[in-house]
Amino acid sequence: MFLTQLLLRNAFRHPLRSLLTLLGLVVAIAAFGLLRTVNEAWYAGVQASSATRLVARNATSLTFVLPISYAQRIRGVDGVSSVSWANWFGGIYQTERNFFPQFGVDPASYLKLYPEYVMSEDEKLAFIKDRQGAVVGRKLANQYGWKLGDTVPIRGTIYPGTWNFTIRGIWEGRDAKTDENQMLFHWQLLNESVKKRFPKRGDSVGVFIVGIDDPSQAATVAGRVDAMFKNSLAESLTETESAFQLSFVSMSEAILVAIEAVSYIVVLIILAVMANTMTMTARERLAEYATLKALGFGPGFVARLLLGESLLIAALGGAMGIAVSFPIAAAFGSVVGSVLPVFEISATTIALQIGASMAVGFIAAAWPAWQMGRIDIVNGLRHVA
Template identity: 70%
Template sequence: MFLFKLLLKNAFRHKLRTGLTMVGLVVAICAFGLLRTIVSAWYAGVESSSSTRLVTRSAVSLTFSLPLSYAGRIKAIDGVTGISWSNWFGGIYQEPRNFFPQFAVDPQSYLALYPEYQLTDEEKLAFYRDRKGCVVGKKLADKFGWKLGDVVPIKGTIYPGTWNFTIRGIWTGAEASTDENQLLFHWAYINESLRKRLGNRADTVGVYIVGINEPNNAALISQRVDTAFKNSLAETLTETEKAFQLGFVSMSEAILVAIQAVSFIIVIIIMAVMANTMTMTARERLAEYATLKALGFPPEFVVKLLFGESLFIALLGGLLGLLLTLPLASGFGAAVGSLLPRFHVSAGTMALQMGAALIVGLVAAAWPAWKMSRIDIVQGLRHVA
């Protein structure tokens, strides 16, 4: 208790300097946490992917479609338990900044492969029966104030015209990582329109979602699917859902690496600031430490004082920075909306924040503690702060 009181008194002996150092720590730890959360949010889709789903797309590019006739042939492949398909719609709701993913899907087969989208039986039945119906995630519905029965007008970009969808269901995720920021509607609805206006674009799908019985056989089943369409006019590339999601993440890999680098550079900068503070503190108290040694206190006691003061300031600043990160992350997540749908500070990020604060405190005190433990008593007593 005596040592703690001494540390507390020493830490705030120069209130302005300590306060400014802690402000720097709070800002640095908060920025570190936010940047790490951005990286985690970018990988959220990868982490929530299922090991029992494969994605089959065109071997040329994701922008090329596949014939609908492939569905039956894929379903007949050994190891495949279910098949569905989807098309990216890419429409605009009211204005471009209201971005959220929209997919045209085959309702029954698609929802069967995505049990994490939890809907009531009544909602599913209403969705199946209404060709112009749609289902949306709860976060998306909450964002725009949608409720069952509301009509959502989407202006098409890939598919021209204004499309009106009636909300027949609002799903909640089975887990916290489940995406609740999507809108799903009937693939047959847009296909009928394409058949009337652009016959050559009808009866094609963007990707196939393939359910498999054994995750360990994912590579083998993927090879079987691609072999079935080898040398055809529309060859396929089949991969796990995780690999498919990683393909999108890799497009911005350089940006993510830069964000991670900046997050660590921030910690290094505040480490230098903290080290300067502790060096100034030790230099000013040179006579005091020499007096302690003259009174018989061992060098280890001086080391404890410096390390204790540094850790106290660092951990207090780190804790305040962590607490500030939570409301800032919540506000940032609301601002970016569907761009990063699962934006929250994880327990791992909070542990990294406190770990960074701990390292800053230890490193900042290392040099002055070593110097003060070796001071000469006579020279120290002659020192005038």
């Protein structure tokens, strides 16, 4: 109890210095958490991938298409349980800033392969029956204030014109990692328009989504699919859904490494600031620590006093930094929702924030505490004069 009271008094003996140190800790820990969350958000699609889904695309590039006729042949591959397909649409809602993913899909087979998109059976049926219908994620609907029955105009960029879709369903993610920032509509509607304008580009899809029975046979099944279309005009490249998502992440790998490096540099900077603060504190109290040793307090008590003060400040700064991380992340997530649809601070990030703040508090005071524990009583008391 005595030690606790002494720590509290000493920690705020110089209010301005303590407050500035706390402010630095809050900013550093919050920035560390935000940068870590950005990194994790890039990998959210990979983490949310299903082991029972494969993705088949054109082997040349994702910008090239595959014939829809491949679907029937893929269904016959041993180990395949179901097949669906999707086309990237790339439209814009109202202004250039209102961008979010839109896909033309085969409603019945696609939703069957994505059980993490949770919505009522009535909504699913309404979507399947309405060729102008669309379903959207809850986050997207909340962002634009959409509700069931609303008509949403999307201006096409790849496919020209204004496309009007009626909201027939709003899905909730099964867990926090499920993307709720997409719109799905009927591929057949898109295909009919393409065939009218560009007959040779019709009856083609961007990717096939392949459901498999046994995740351990993913590589084998993928090989069977690709072997079937080898030496054709449109060869396929089939991979697990996680590998498909990683191919996008790898394009930004250098940026992600840089962001992670910056997150640790921020912690190192505040460590240097904290170490300077604790060194100044130790020098100012040299005579006090010598007096404590003269009164019979051992070197361990003196060292604990300085370490405890540093850890107390670090704990307070870390706690406040973690607390402000949540509203900052929420505000940041609302701005970058179309790019990083799953933007939440994870338990791992919180644990790292706690560890970083405690490490800063301990390391910053370790050397001054060791020095004060070994201080010579006579030299320390002479410092009074």
